[in-house]
Amino acid sequence: MRKETLSLYAFDFSHQPTQLAMSMRLSRKFRKATGLHIPYKRPNDPAAETRHLYCANLPEHDSSQDWRSHPLFPVCSEFGEVETMFLVPYKPVAYVTFVDEGSARKACSFLRESGLSGKLVHVQYAEACEKRPGEPNPAIPCTSLSKDLVVEGLILKEDFLSPEESEDTLNQLDELEWESSLSRRVQHFGFTFDYATRRVNTLKTRAFPPFLLRIAQRALREKLLLFEPDQCTVNEYQPGQGIRSHVDTHSAFEDGILSVSLGSSVVMEFRSPDGLSKNVQLKPGSALSMQGESRYKWAHGISNRKSDLVDGKFVQRCRRVSMTFRKIKTSPCKCEFPEQCDSQLAPIPKPRTVQYTDGTELDPLTLLHHADGDKEPEIERRHVHEVYDTIASHFSETRYKPWPKVAAFLQGLPFGSIVADVGCGNGRYLACAKHIAVIALDRCKGLVEHATEKAVLHHLSTPARRLNAIEELLRLVKVGGRVLIYAWAKEQGSESRFHFSNSDEMVPWSLPTTDGKDNVHVQRYCHLYVEDELPRLCEGISYASVERSYWDCSNWCVELIKVKERNE
Ligand SMILES: O=C(O)CCC(=O)C(=O)O
Ligand SMILES: [Fe+2]
Structure with missing residues (x-):
């Protein structure tokens, strides 16, 4: 009875339900299992010839390999310039995008007739399709290595805390009281940071316990912090939880913000206002210090999802706890990035009449x-x-x-x-x-x-x-x-x-x-x-x-x- 009534009003707002991915079952199952979206779909018009090809029944591949080393690449390149390829993880399937439709058409006929390395290949036209919000974008490089960080001022110290220290710190935090007014549980030490206004509440204070002081002192010695921190926010993320992309308020904190990870690994996404994106895997025990450009200009955030894509492989998330150490700022920010700076934003003119x-x-x-x-x-x-x-x-x-x-x-x-x-x-x-x-x-x-x-x-x-x-x-x-x-x-x-x-x-x-x-x-x-x-x-x-x-x-x-x- 209830069901009948509901079906009257339960509209499906997903636009174009007919536009499912090329191999619909593959795409849905794949997304469910991995959280990764295949950036291609079946063309609306089945007869449409596009510049994207779906190729199945290929030799086995490792999806983390460079697509240029896949045997399909040289064969396709014979027919025109290949813009990119997407190797579907765990499946003998790849998508090939040419710069023009003519090349795709020629490659399609060839592959349908001759196959690849003597093996039949199943080929269809595909359409590129936008990634949905929250899904990892396989095109954004992700690194877990300090040497590969290409964001100015970003420092990653992989083994900042030993596994024993990490476990001990997590246990000590769990003995203290968690606040659950946000969707994530949090704890504040020193001054309280209000995530709603993104400002510091200078009235509320709670002393740093000795185990946090020790971590802060070590970070200072290792130049991962530039000032002695007087504010530490501990965030707990369950799988599926994240934090929206943001630049920590310029006027609220000094330069040098440190995030220490405990529990599970997670991928943090960095975006610059110039449209660049970089992903960084934060492993348990690691410390990520944001200084200079990475602190003031780049936004950082964590997508709400259950697994991350690192080097072409999925890493499942578990419970992660992070400790963010900061030093509050008492004077307006004078950084070199006025467009991101709340202290330096120029107001729109307000004429009297x-x-x-x-x-x-x-x-x-x-x-x-x-x-x-x-x-x-x-x-x-x-x-x-x-x-x-x-x-x-x-x-x-x-x-x-x-x-x-x-x-x-x-x-x-x-x-x-x-x-x-x-x-x-x-x-x-x-x-x-x-x-x-x-x-x-x-x-x-x-x-x-x-x-x-x-x-x-x-x-x-x-x-x-x-x-x-x-x-x-x-x-x-x-x-x-x-x-x-x-x-x-x-x-x-x-x-x-x-x-x-x-x-x-x-x-x-x-x-x-x-x-x-x-x-x-x-x-x-x-x-x-x-x-x-x-x-x-x-x-x-x-x-x-x-x-x-x-x-x-x-x-x-x-x-x-x-x-x-x-x-x-
Ligand atoms: O969880 C983290 O590592 C980062 C948290 C963060 O960016 C923040 O609290 O501003
Ligand atoms: Fe932040």
Whole structure:
């Protein structure tokens, strides 16, 4: 019974379900077993001839070997330039990408007729397909050796702790209390680092225990740390858990950040703003020191997956515990990388007045006081709706990553839930959770079980309109349904480019022009929420209760539950 009801609403949001990989079973099973995605798929049109060939029934190979040493390479090269080959691990299968379709066609006919080394080869055309987020990219080199690190300022000391010391340290950490407010368990020593704001909380302190002090002293002697650390964060990662790509806040910490690994090995990914990627395997007992360019310019992160690809082989992850040692910074950062530096970010100009097309010129915030009754306030019409119409496509290009806590909210909803995403923008949350149906609000009156609202409430210019919007969201959900609301915070995190002094501000948006001339700046009206403002606004709503209220990604957020019908 339950199943039947669910199947009505459980939409599959994976785009193009027909586009499975070349050998569908191979690809699915392979991905399940290894976590690695084959970067090719069967062409949409079965008759299409592409520049990629799928070749099966090949002689056995070692997928970590250089593809140029595979016997298929010289044969294919006879017909044109081979751009790359992908040797599928554990399978006698390879994909060959030529620079042009003509060469692929010739090689395809030859291989179909003559095979390889006297053996029949099964050949089909394939299409290249994007790697999915979180899957290892076999094209990014991964090293576990210090000598191969090519990121300036990155130092890897493989046997920093002996296996006995590593085990002993892990046991000592496990005897202490873990905090579990994040998705990962953490411990803080010295000052506390707040992962939400990515800033240090200088009030909370907990002394370094002697075993951590000893490790810190050794790192200092070995120049893996440049300053005596006064902050250490211990992170626990279960298989499948990671940390999103980030540059440790420049203004929060001095140069020289040290990560010591315990338990399992993991691959840490480094990305430079110039588009370069490098992967580093961190083995248990190793110490990775980020100094200079690697600390200030490169972002580092760990993908949420269960195994990593190292030298073409899969390494399963187990529980990993890392100790990150840092020295907090008390003055603005003056590094050589201003584009990555929160202390040196240039603010977008904020003119006092705006010249409107009808010739009038005024300070837009003066419009705020002319809001009258039910009519759409002038400030929202000119500085929210008209502005978003102008910037829509550029805005959408810059908003593509789902925020983890919003995604977690969606993922935590019961199977088959129906969700209204109010203010869904370019729909970046549509594919976050496949077990729920995310539908347009106005088409599903009365059907919606839960609602999320992001980036709408902070554009409403009066308290009455804000309350109305929240009540409207609650009207849409059933009793027991949840409403998640995000609204911009006056207290911005360190990664934010904005600094707000007032609760109502004009926030510029810089729009690139198509003719390459100077960017145009448009002004968006925003009401910035202070701590507790959202829950206080909701307090007067008798038919809903505030389940949670928190700060995330420079927004204040509330999660409400509708406890009864409005008029009950
Ligand atoms: O777990 C690690 O090795 C790194 C942690 C990290 O990058 C951080 O806490 O900023
Ligand atoms: Fe970090």
